[in-house]
Amino acid sequence: MSHQKNYLDMDLLRFTTAGSVDDGKSTLIGRLLYDSKSIFEDQLEAVERSSKQRGDEIVNLALLTDGLRSEREQGITIDVAYRYFATPRRKFIIADTPGHIQYTRNMVTGASTANLAIILVDARKGVIEQTCRHAFIASLLKIQHIVVCVNKMDLVNYEEDVYEKIKDDFADFASRLDVPNVDFIPISALNGDNVVDRSNNMPWYGGNTLLYNLETVYIGAEYNHVDARFPIQWVIRPQSKEHHDFRGFAGRVAGGVFKKGDEVLALPSGFKSKIKGIHTIDGDLEEAFAPMSVCITLEDELDISRGDMIVKPNNPPDSTQDVEAMVCWFSDTSSLQAGKKYTLRHTTREVKCIPKEVRYKVNINNLHKIEDDLEVKLNDIARIAFRVSSPLFVDSYNRNRLTGSFILVDDMTNVTVGAGMIL
Amino acid sequence: MKTYNLTHLKQLEAESIFVIREVAAQFERPVLLFSGGKDSIVMTRLAQKAFWPARLPFPLLHVDTGHNFPETIEYRDNLAKDIGAELVVRYVQDSIDKGRVKEETGYNASRNMLQTVTLLDALEEFQFDAAMGGARRDEEKARAKERFFSHRTEFGQWDPKNQRPELWNLFNGKKNFGEHFRVFPLSNWTEMDIWQYIALENLPLPTIYFSHEREVIERSGTLLATSEFLTLNDQEVPSKRIVRFRTVGDMTCTGAVESEANSVQDIIGEVAAARVTERGGRADDKRSETAMEDRKKEGYF
Known part of the structure; x- marks a missing residue:
């Protein structure tokens, strides 16, 4: 019974891993899964078999995470893969993203839902362009915590000087970024030093192991509990005898706290009402907060539908048709075209938009602004001004990830071509 | 100050309900694939929660290989009746009889591969444009890269190199005529999560x-x-x-x-x-x- 009680009290940490080719990222994840006993015998046997076939000298833990055949053949990870493990304290979701330059898109995708980013640095190579790129993307996506793992310490004789130099170099670069919390850990993913167990090879290091850091980092402030935002997903109308007049608004709270009796404002209509009840199949709730999925009824009959938003009258979001955003471009077949119409999806609302002006692009290796080449291509990050067909109810991405983000869809191909963070 | 935290199971529940509601809102003819297994039972429960007090706004579809455990079939029929859901059953045997597939014979014969044809035929027959499945990313390495909203070509095929990026909680279900989506609301659940949820919800x-x-x-x-x-x-x-x-x-x-x-x-x-x-x-x-x-x-x- 105690096992179950623990399990029901666990919280959830989502983290992303980024590293360059051969930084040992897959090995690190394999090590975390292996040392936390999340690997099953049949999985390990399969890996042992494959390692032997490939002629690897030791069991190649990286094979645990290289999923698709084309990756196994090339020995690189080509897409975001999600991994799961749990310790008695926490459940973890890893968004494992490849690090080479052409996959900025995947790193942005993985980072969009992460609370924490692990950035791997090869101790022999030190802080390189890709390290800076990963750090910049983590800060752009507003990840609260970065853990810099200085890997392959075994290959530099576990020397403290090497670690300290990398720490200084990274801190120097990070001072130009907006990341509240950066930690450094010297590790060897291959040998397991400081991953789950403390290393005997680096007595000079007095900090925590990586797993301890992941288990204890504070994640209580991940959602905005101040600005009440409830985007409507679906209107529930049972049309049954028992619930004849029931008209409930289903959605997931994107910010703030809603309580029974609260005065609310519906956007875009501007009508006010009060919350009559917050309903679930398990009974009514007194309050709802992010990221709960609930159904809300109002005292008055208002005409509200999908894409509308319920907020508090004293603290509404910006209602605007002009949006200024940092955009990451995802399409490998077409660059962003100013003046072309795209579909923009923000919360549960879908509108048309036209990019009016590309203000600048960012060189993500050194953070310099690029103003002489404004063509926005695959993996570019640019500041862009948009005009949208009807008002969006937005907060800045800094304030709320859910009401401050959007995706762009190409109407010709239906493909998601860009992701935006509202300024 | 009061802290607002959800346990990881409640977070998973909220995420899955959100995904299921997105499916109902973004597609014209969604369907929930029901196998009688624990994952599809949990998914059906989450769907019930998503639309309560209304009924499910989509039917359940079971592809019956004819080799199912009889206990599963009995359970399926009772559940559909209890929650007032529409149940559609299509049989692999019919696909064999019509010559759409050839039955494997001999020692290791299985109808597992044949289900795919029956499933694709059923999607076409009813013009279902989104099929929700209970697959989880922790099950198997090819599934670790699956999206919540997984785009399928008009031949029903999966192209792992051409999947749409999914960011935040924004899902893009746009498609051309004849294409459809597979949607996996339980993507982030593990086997342990499923069992703990079954215990928490007291699901039969x-x-x-x-x-x-x-x-x-x-x-x-x-x-x-x-x-x-x-x-x-x-x-x-x-x-x-x-x-x-x-x-x-x-x-x-x-x-x-x-x-x-x-x-x-x-x-x-x-x-x-x-x-x-x-x-x-x-x-x-x-x-x-x-x-x-x-x-x-x-x-x-």
């Missing part, structure tokens, strides 16, 4: 999940239930054992484990101590290193 399960006596044979390290669908060779001698099943698939390829677990709590204890994945008992995955990836490309779940 088909009896084959619990310990019972059954006649089985041992084949390549897997215990298979004897039935009229299983061809034995000369060395295979059936014996009675106390077993249960960790997944619910076809009788011909779903391995049993020896177990005394009689309750969900017992099973949770067993899962916590397990050293073999639940799909470790699935003969269909062992056909090759990339068996799942290959089947998915063809349109399998």
Whole structure:
């Protein structure tokens, strides 16, 4: 019974891993899964078999995470893969993203839902362009915590000087970024030093192991509990005898706290009402907060539908048709075209938009602004001004990830071509 | 100050309900694929929560191989009746009779691969444009890269290199006529999460999940239930054992484990101590290193 009680009290940490080719990222994840006993015998046997076939000298833990055949053949990870493990304290979701330059898109995708980013640095190579790129993307996506793992310490004789130099170099670069919390850990993913167990090879290091850091980092402030935002997903109308007049608004709270009796404002209509009840199949709730999925009824009959938003009258979001955003471009077949119409999806609302002006692009290796080449291509990050067909109810991405983000869809191909963070 | 935190199970629940509602809102004719297994039972419960007090705004579809455990079929029919859901059943046998597929014969014969054709035919017959499945990313390595909203070509096929990026909680379900989506609301759940949720919600399960006596044979390290669908060779001698099943698939390829677990709590204890994945008992995955990836490309779940 105690096992179950623990399990029901666990919280959830989502983290992303980024590293360059051969930084040992897959090995690190394999090590975390292996040392936390999340690997099953049949999985390990399969890996042992494959390692032997490939002629690897030791069991190649990286094979645990290289999923698709084309990756196994090339020995690189080509897409975001999600991994799961749990310790008695926490459940973890890893968004494992490849690090080479052409996959900025995947790193942005993985980072969009992460609370924490692990950035791997090869101790022999030190802080390189890709390290800076990963750090910049983590800060752009507003990840609260970065853990810099200085890997392959075994290959530099576990020397403290090497670690300290990398720490200084990274801190120097990070001072130009907006990341509240950066930690450094010297590790060897291959040998397991400081991953789950403390290393005997680096007595000079007095900090925590990586797993301890992941288990204890504070994640209580991940959602905005101040600005009440409830985007409507679906209107529930049972049309049954028992619930004849029931008209409930289903959605997931994107910010703030809603309580029974609260005065609310519906956007875009501007009508006010009060919350009559917050309903679930398990009974009514007194309050709802992010990221709960609930159904809300109002005292008055208002005409509200999908894409509308319920907020508090004293603290509404910006209602605007002009949006200024940092955009990451995802399409490998077409660059962003100013003046072309795209579909923009923000919360549960879908509108048309036209990019009016590309203000600048960012060189993500050194953070310099690029103003002489404004063509926005695959993996570019640019500041862009948009005009949208009807008002969006937005907060800045800094304030709320859910009401401050959007995706762009190409109407010709239906493909998601860009992701935006509202300024 | 009061802190607002959800436990990880409540976060998973909220995420899945959100995804299921997005499916109802973004597609014209969604369907929930119901296999009678624990994952589809949890998914059906989440769908019920998503639209309560209204009924499900989509039907349940079961692709019946004809080789199912009878306990599963009974459970399926009762559940659909209890929650007032529309249930559609399509049979692999019909696909065989119509000559759409050729039945495998012999020793390792299984109808598992044949389901894909019946499924794709059913999607076309009803013009379903989004099929929700209970697959989880932790099940198998090809599934670790699956999206919540997984785009399929007009041939029902999966192209792992051409999937749409999914950011935040923004899902893009746009498609051309004739294409459809597979949607996986339970993507982020693990086997342990599923069992804990079943315990938390007190969900009833088909009896084959619990310990019972059954006649089985041992084949390549897997215990298979004897039935009229299983061809034995000369060395295979059936014996009675106390077993249960960790997944619910076809009788011909779903391995049993020896177990005394009689309750969900017992099973949770067993899962916590397990050293073999639940799909470790699935003969269909062992056909090759990339068996799942290959089947998915063809349109399998």
